[in-house]
Amino acid sequence: MIQNRPAPRWLRELAHGRDAYEELLGWPVSVQVGDRVLIVLIGSSIAAITMPATLGAAVREELSVAMQNGPVLTDPDCLKWTFLTRPPDCLRPGVAACLAREHVDLAPRGSQVVVPTTPTRRPTPVGTAWRWIDPPAPARPRPPAYPVIAITRHLTEHAHLAA
Template identity: 60%
Template structure:
């Protein structure tokens, strides 16, 4: 019995994901993977990059303050816009009391070894899917994780004092 092999071109969505993965890796050095079954790109957290996820309302305040401090890095919104993810330089270890403070305000420093979905391109600024509010820039280094964490804690402490 002879098996014939038919060459078929990859579907457009898969070519788009492969192109996006290559762009992230070549432009930014991010460890991006393709999850074919889900048709998404993910970035591994912990070695090259870290991620801090928070509600969009808090994220908007943090983003504005980081911009003023010239510490704003890439910020991504999830499909429904309810949560934003700030990408930072890797953090060695998060102190337990800080993790608890952040958890109280629904902020998560994504654990090392986990993967975060990223838009199909580092240039996607709008749309109904994952998109960049602040796209990554190869000419700008990522902000320190503690800049994002510290700003988040400061803003949430101010809110508690004002309440």
């Protein structure tokens, strides 16, 4: 005999979070059941730039001054920050390699990035979940990738010159 049981709470939370991302932001978010996370597809509407948290904090500060800030999330251990932006049309040859030397990764088209369970900021203990540094806002579009890349390059080049 088949017995219907309600879905586990974690699965209901992920499904609700996925719905919130799609309804509020129009983001292509999916549930990855095996890892119990939400993922966003990197492609024609969303780009992701991941860097060490210390560099991310400096980039975020500069973006804020330039009024180019957007959604920023951190991994459970707060070691890496990811900036979600509009995708760049094209990058000059060598830019991605230059950034990679600084441990800055541009997520390739077709890859996936984990996002927090909800598109709003919610307190979670460090080491337990992905969370927002700056959550997305429905009325505010993601900034272009170019300011994030330019500020990151400026800060890392400046650090090398000072060393």
